Ligand SMILES: Cc1ncc(C[n+]2csc(CCOP(=O)(O)OP(=O)(O)O)c2C)c(N)n1
């Protein structure tokens with residue numbers, strides 16, 4: 001389905017495609033930077049459809065002068081660094097859309113389906129340009145970027161500035177060589193006689209935007225929260241968070257450890273919590289599978305820690321570079337036994353920042369593990385957003401005694417003066433005295449235990465029940481502390497949609513589009529998926545006319561929760577589990593269908 | 597300076613009478629007392645197994661980890677609490693079976709902690725199955741026709757992976773073990789003391805008697821603790837078969853190898869130099885990172 005850009009708005013969608021290893025993502029991201037710094041909104045989607053024809057990489061960039069919420073399917077300018085790219089993406093080219101290609105490499109006019117009446121062919125001798133400026137092959141990208149700007153009539157200077165900045169630490173000739181390649185590409189593509197419908201010029205009246213991907217947002221949130229230990233074993237899509245933390249860790253005072261495996265990562269995090277250090281690890285489903293026992297250990301030992309679970313399609317190795325929302329139930333049920341946990345599901349980049357620092361507070365306040373449930377769609381993709389509002393960040397460490405003498409905290413002591421790490425209290429919270437505090441002898445224990453932490457007396461039936469009840473009381477407390485569901489759209493609407501996580505982005509985009517078409521939807525995003533906000537969800541669904549759930553999995557995991565927690569169902573469901581995120585086009589079309 | 601008896605809790609030890617864990621417990625209490633370590637100056641970790649039940653009996657600031665996984669959380673404390681010393685106690689099944697990966701990787705990092713292995717060459721708590729250090733061909737409930745694998749050589753592994761303090765003790769010689777512990781606890785870097793700790797209930801071969809007839813002290817033979825290759829050769833010779841006589845197989849105890857002045861993992865990172873909780877007193881200023889993305 002095509003989506004016309006509304007009257008008065010300017011939007012350009014660019015796709016760069018080619019064989020893996022051509023620096024396509026890096027090139028695309030510098031283009032995004034150019035537009036973002038020129039006042040535009042951008043949203044990118046990097047795809048590695050490695051199963052289609054020999055390892056093709058593509059980068060899709062949406063650029064707009066009005067607010068946008070997600071990627072889209074259309075492409076106006078297709079940069080084809082090889083011939084297969086044309087065939088693979090021809091069907092998404094808009095009327096009059098351009099194909100930028102190197103005529104020495106192949107002739108785009110000869111590709112099946114290419115039609116000079118509907119497509120604009122922009123031959124740019126990328127290889128020759130690189131040769132002329134004396135550069136290396138990878139500079140084809142830069143020449144292509146110049147060509148894109150030339151074609152759409154955007155000034156070259158912002159790209160030149162960006163190149164200079166990018167190569168500032170290298171010899172000045174390198175920057176100049178790249179700029180020369182970009183300039184030649186630019187000049188080549190200016191001379192085309194296709195009618196390009198939009199005139200993009202830098203916008204000077206816009207507030208500064210930041211260009212950030214989900215993992216950077218998680219990382220900045222964790223840094224703001226005062227994280228002191230980050231442990232991880234690389235696994236897509238969480239790896240770039242490890243890279244981010246490693247890059248900033250030493251300067252910011254974070255011990256960052258690439259561990260031998262995920263078992264070590266999660267067990268280290270529990271040890272870090274014992275030390276009083278704000279500790280975090282992140283991984284995808286496979287790594288979290290290995291962390292599960294230690295995750296339960298964090299629960300029974302009342303260890304405050306944060307775990308990022310960034311879903312890719314499973315089970316097992318699954319589809320490493322694609323996205324899904326199939327780990328909701330896994331996050332809710334991981335580990336044997338019962339213990340309180342909090343699961344937060346950010347819907348976009350701003351959520352990722354704010355929920356991360358809040359996750360650290362919740363973990364400390366509740367002395368229990370908190371999961372940040374994300375996915376590849378969020379982790380990998382970069383968009384413009386308002387600079388994160390750090391004035392909102394607080395550090396709440398809960399009932400923590402970090403230094404001094406435990407004798408000064410009589411509420412934490414038994415009658416005989418002994419410190420009780422797991423003292424039974426009304427709200428389930430005990431004073432957490434760190435090692436190093438005088439007199440705070442304790443055992444933080446993976447066994448069930450008594451108030452001191454001793455294991456053997458924990459086998460006593462009443463003690464077991466008392467400790468289990470104490471821990472579970474914290475879940476009731478959690479309900480009063482966790483972020484509530486978020487509401488979008490009008491109070492009443494033709495269709496009310498319940499969702500969690502990153503489905504928020506395409507659905508909010510569809511909300512705008514549908515409104516233009518006279519269809520109204522409203523949305524409830526379940527931000528805290530555990531403890532489940534049954535009351536708010538019920539109220540939302542009860543007030544609705546027609547109801548729906550959209551979620552990126554096969555079995556309807558959110559729907560199952562609604563049935564279980566709210567004792568009701570919804571009228572319609574939309575699922576997706578092919579590794580691709582929902583697109584706003586798909587959502588728009590589906591909403592119209594179910595309302596028809 | 598805490599007296600030995602101050603390290604005892606009100607919990608009565610549940611080990612079988614005569615268990616080698618008693619000797620290790622006693623030696624550790626004595627070493628801590630003699631070194632004058634106050635209870636808020638160090639933390640103790642245990643894995644899961646009979647040895648781990650000792651977590652209830654030693655009055656310290658402690659952490660009873662998962663089976664096989666005492667080293668990772670102990671590493672986390674070593675890396676984020678420069679103000680605390682770290683002691684890890686692990687079983688042979690625990691540390692050389694499930695935890696083998698952590699053992700090897702912690703070794704090669706030279707993290708500043710002391711690792712005391714309760715090596716009874718059997719799974720005690722789970723009633724007598726073969727452990728990674730059970731001798732070749734030994735019959736156990738899980739290996740009725742005899743263990744077909746060669747036993748793990750923890751001393752050799754530790755030497756191969758660059759451990760800077762490698763020693764072996766015997767739970768039947770508490771004064772000697774106490775001295776070994778004191779040396780290990782004050783060593784800067786990863787210190788391993790693998791301790792023969794007879795399990796009187798499940799291991800009927802490697803008994804106190806068996807060891808008493810075979811152990812000798814390296815220091816009595818003026819062993820050169822700086823010779824890593826010789827220490828490695830010696831680690832290979834300390835394996836014994838079930839039928840060897842005391843004359844044929846002698847078991848060395850004491851310090852095999854020691855190297856001081858090697859950089860620890862912590863020394864390589866500035867971020868380790870401040871207690872981790874100091875990092876979270878207030879929100880960290882991240883404006884410069886946000887600015888770099890605008
Ligand atoms: C993941 C996991 N698997 C299995 C067990 C059961 N288990 C408890 S202790 C133990 C073996 C103990 O042997 P060892 O480490 O040699 O210690 P010992 O009891 O001899 O001191 C096993 C298999 C467990 N607790 N956790």
Ligand code: SF4
Pocket residue numbers: 610611612614615616617646647716720721794795796797798
């Ligand atoms: S089973 Fe063996 S190791 Fe366990 S307490 Fe008894 S004697 Fe000691």
